[in-house]
Amino acid sequence: MRYLPLTDSDRGEMLARIGASSIDDLFVDVPQAARLNGPIDGLPMHMSEMAVERHMRERSKKNLAAADAPFFLGAGAYRHHVPASVDHIIQRGEFLTAYTPYQPEIAQGTLQMLFEFQTQVARLYGCAVANASMYDGSTACWEAVAMATRVTRRKKAVISGALHPHYTETIKTMAKFTGDEIADSAPSLQPQPDNAGLIARIDDQTACVVVQYPDILGRIPDLAAIAEAAHATGALLVAVNTEPVALGAIQSPGELGADIVVGEGQSIGVGLQFGGPYLGLFAVRDPKHVRQMPGRLCGETVDAEGKRGFVLTLSTREQHIRREKATSNICTNAGLCALAFSVHMTLLGEKGLRQLAAENHRLACIAADRLAKVPGVRVLNDTFFNEFTLMLGQDARQVTRILADRGVLAGVSLGRLLPDFEAGAEALLVAVTETTSEEDIETLASALQEVLA
Amino acid sequence: MNAPNKSGWKPEMNAGDDGMHNGPATVTGNRALMLEEPLLFEIGHAEVTGVDLPEVGQGTSSRLGQFARSEPIGLVGLTEPETMRHYTRLSRQNYAIDLGLFPLGSCTMKHNPRRTGSTRGCA
Numbered sequence: 001m002r003y004l005p006l007t008d009s010d011r012g013e014m015l016a017r018i019g020a021s022s023i024d025d026l027f028v029d030v031p032q033a034a035r036l037n038g039p040i041d042g043l044p045m046h047m048s049e050m051a052v053e054r055h056m057r058e059r060s061k062k063n064l065a066a067a068d069a070p071f072f073l074g075a076g077a078y079r080h081h082v083p084a085s086v087d088h089i090i091q092r093g094e095f096l097t098a099y100t101p102y103q104p105e106i107a108q109g110t111l112q113m114l115f116e117f118q119t120q121v122a123r124l125y126g127c128a129v130a131n132a133s134m135y136d137g138s139t140a141c142w143e144a145v146a147m148a149t150r151v152t153r154r155k156k157a158v159i160s161g162a163l164h165p166h167y168t169e170t171i172k173t174m175a176k177f178t179g180d181e182i183a184d185s186a187p188s189l190q191p192q193p194d195n196a197g198l199i200a201r202i203d204d205q206t207a208c209v210v211v212q213y214p215d216i217l218g219r220i221p222d223l224a225a226i227a228e229a230a231h232a233t234g235a236l237l238v239a240v241n242t243e244p245v246a247l248g249a250i251q252s253p254g255e256l257g258a259d260i261v262v263g264e265g266q267s268i269g270v271g272l273q274f275g276g277p278y279l280g281l282f283a284v285r286d287p288k289h290v291r292q293m294p295g296r297l298c299g300e301t302v303d304a305e306g307k308r309g310f311v312l313t314l315s316t317r318e319q320h321i322r323r324e325k326a327t328s329n330i331c332t333n334a335g336l337c338a339l340a341f342s343v344h345m346t347l348l349g350e351k352g353l354r355q356l357a358a359e360n361h362r363l364a365c366i367a368a369d370r371l372a373k374v375p376g377v378r379v380l381n382d383t384f385f386n387e388f389t390l391m392l393g394q395d396a397r398q399v400t401r402i403l404a405d406r407g408v409l410a411g412v413s414l415g416r417l418l419p420d421f422e423a424g425a426e427a428l429l430v431a432v433t434e435t436t437s438e439e440d441i442e443t444l445a446s447a448l449q450e451v452l453a
Numbered sequence: 454m455n456a457p458n459k460s461g462w463k464p465e466m467n468a469g470d471d472g473m474h475n476g477p478a479t480v481t482g483n484r485a486l487m488l489e490e491p492l493l494f495e496i497g498h499a500e501v502t503g504v505d506l507p508e509v510g511q512g513t514s515s516r517l518g519q520f521a522r523s524e525p526i527g528l529v530g531l532t533e534p535e536t537m538r539h540y541t542r543l544s545r546q547n548y549a550i551d552l553g554l555f556p557l558g559s560c561t562m563k564h565n566p567r568r569t570g571s572t573r574g575c576a
Contacts, residue, residue: 003564049568083504085533091570093551094544106548113543116493123527220520250520343540346493349530352502358509365514383518434506 064409066272070440072367074387074431075216075412076137076164076242077275078267080356081435086269086343090336100335101298104311110335111310114298117342124247124345125261126254127283131295132312133338134280137242137264138170141210143282143294143328144238144260145171148208149180150292150327152234156205159184160198162215164242165417171210180207186421187414189391191382193221199229206235208260213239213253214246216417217380218387218429227257236260244268244281245433246385248357254285261285269344270337279337290314294328356434360386364432367441371430374449380427387431389414392452396428399451408447490542497529503536 006014011023020026027035039045047055066079073079090096094109101107101114114132121130134140145157157175159168159182168184175182183201188194193215202209209230214220227237239253241263253261265279266272284293291314299313348356364386371390372379380389392399396413403410414427432441482489515521531539549555 003566049566052568083533085503085537089537089540089544092541092544094547094549095540096570097550098547099549099555099557107546109543109545109547112490112492112546113540119494120528220518222519247522248526249522250517251522251524252526255524339540343536345528346497346531346536346539347503347533348528349497349502350499350526350528352504352506352530353526353528355502355506355509356504359507361515361517362510365516368516369514381516383520384516388516 064404064407066409069407069409070436070443071409072411072430072432072436072440072444073409074243075417075429076166076264077272077278078243078245078386078431078433079272079435080245080267080433082269082271082340082344083347085347086340089343090340095339096336101312104309108310110339111298111312113339113342114296114335115300115310116346117338118298120342120345121265121281122283124244124252125241125263125281125283126252126256126258127261127285128254128287129290129293129297130281130283131293132298133265133334134262134282134295135334136276136278136280137240137262137266138164138167138280140262140264140280140282141167141238141240142171142174143280144240144262145180145182145208145210146174146178147260147289147292147294147327148236148238149178151236151289152207154205154207154235155179156181156183156203156207158198158201158206158209158235160193160209160211160215160221161185161187162193162217162219162221163210163212163240164216167212167240186418187215187217187424189217189380189389189423189427191219191380193217193219195222195225199226202229202233202235204233206230206233208236208238210238210240213241213258214243214250214383214385214387216429217389217414217427218384219381219389220250220383220385223253223256223258227259231257238262241281243386245353245357245360248353248355249361249385254283257285259285259289265337265341268348269340269342277334277337279334279341292327357385359434360432363434363436363438363441364388366438367430367432367436367444370441370445371448374445374452376452377448386433387429390428390430392426392428392448394452395425397425399448400428402451403444403447406447406451408444410444410448486545488542488545490539490546493531493539494529496535496539497531499525499527499529501532502530503533 071079098110101110104111118130149155172182209226211221211226213223223239230237236259238260239258244265245267261283263281265281270279282295296312297314298310301309301311303309368379368388371377376393378391380391397415400410400413411428411430414424418424
């Protein structure tokens with residue numbers, strides 16, 4: 001076996017030392033009937049690396065990869081170019097095979113990286129404090145709701161109809177076990193988000209309002225107005241962002257008054273990766289809420305010689321204390337994805353992120369203008385960043401299926417996310433990034449025109 | 454600025470002979486292969502980037518409405534070689550399975566064949 005370091009003579013020596021004649025002697029206490037004799041039924045024997053590579057290559061041919069087709073899928077996972085140096089750094093064994101940083105003496109690399117990551121996320125979100133990451137955007141979103149119920153001592157969360165349906169599902173699943181009341185609704189299919197309708201649903205029992213920015217249809221909600229209304233009743237505003245690149249072009253949720261800002265970090269550094277692992281981001285605007293935050297925080301300190309060092313800090317909030325007192329029981333994070341995010345964000349910097357955002361928006365505007373000229377197609381949005389909604393006049397699920405058969409990945413149909421929402425059946429979410437060429441846009445427009453005719 | 458050997462320490466002297474706790478100061482802060490690495494936000498700049506992207510065009514159409522950003526975000530960037538150096542130096546401050554035994558962690562310390570890491574991106 002390629003990964004077992006002991007030779008037969010090592011084993012013989014060890015057995016002789018402890019006075020056992022064979023390895024089976026070590027298992028005499030396990031009843032004969034309970035022992036596994038031979039291979040596990042139905043599980044094939046291991047294959048060599050070369051054979052595994054061949055097998056996986058064959059399997060992968062059954063997928064149409066994002067890079068091999070005009071690609072317009074988004075809805076919470078975005079295709080962006082990831083610089084080669086990101087992968088190079090995260091594959092370094094000192095990061096890849098380090099244990100979780102419980103011993104700061106031997107984990108200063110990971111801890112300093114997390115400290116820098118937290119600063120990047122806090123600045124991006126316009127917040128005072130960010131944590132060391134969560135599993136993904138949807139679970140970070142639930143943790144924000146749970147934190148709001150702790151801060152306000154209220155049990156009701158008002159969820160915008162234009163929150164990503166998978167995030168809403170995650171919140172509802174968790175709330176089944178906490179008893180919190182989750183008030184959601186169907187999305188309104190208007191050119192602008194229904195800010196007024198959402199504000200009208202806030203009352204004095206509301207712990208938080210959860211709003212996606214930009215929303216699932218790509219529209220940009222008026223967070224400042226919603227924050228003001230939420231604060232007037234003592235509720236918190238939870239802003240959810242699924243496309244961090246957008247924050248290079250639009251104001252940050254924290255600047256607009258959001259109390260807790262959460263989101264998916266996959267766009268920066270992580271890649272699509274067949275759906276995971278992804279990266280949850282979590283930040284609070286006001287430092288007074290720091291002890292109610294879930295997850296880990298990395299902080300700066302000094303060692304015995306007065307030199308700067310980094311440690312996991314304020315851990316009385318988390319799993320080291322009694323379970324019912326902990327702010328969350330998420331005790332690990334998405335460390336390697338956080339590293340990928342941080343390296344990519346370091347390569348981008350302020351200048352690169354602004355340029356990246358501008359390029360995404362420029363191409364999205366070109367795509368929206370071109371697709372609006374296809375007969376029967378209407379662009380729903382008044383505002384958008386790099387994703388917008390087309391109304392096709394036909395069932396968008398069928399149209400995307402036909403286009404996929406033609407090798408064009410046209411977008412995510414709203415019906416795929418919300419199968420029971422009949423009014424949204426003709427809505428198609430189209431995402432455009434810096435990886436989209438103008439030729440791709442033309443290919444989509446002409447294929448869509450043929451299919452809709 | 455600092456003289457190269459401000460304390461006058463010489464190799465034949467013992468560490469701490471100059472009254473410092475841990476031997477002489479060095480110009481870079483490094484001691485042989487023990488590296489001191491500043492924070493990203495101490496060495497990066499808002500106008501530095503390590504990627505090639507088009508300059509932001511003026512007067513292009515916008516659908517951002519009233520939400521367009523006007524204030525800086527507060528991020529900093531490094532060039533590609535500076536980025537590689539920063540993170541490679543940080544990596545050397547970690548202990549890891551690839552450096553030796555780690556008898557901890559029922560949850561994470563399994564053997565993972567290196568191939569699994571690259572197969573995840575199999576196109």
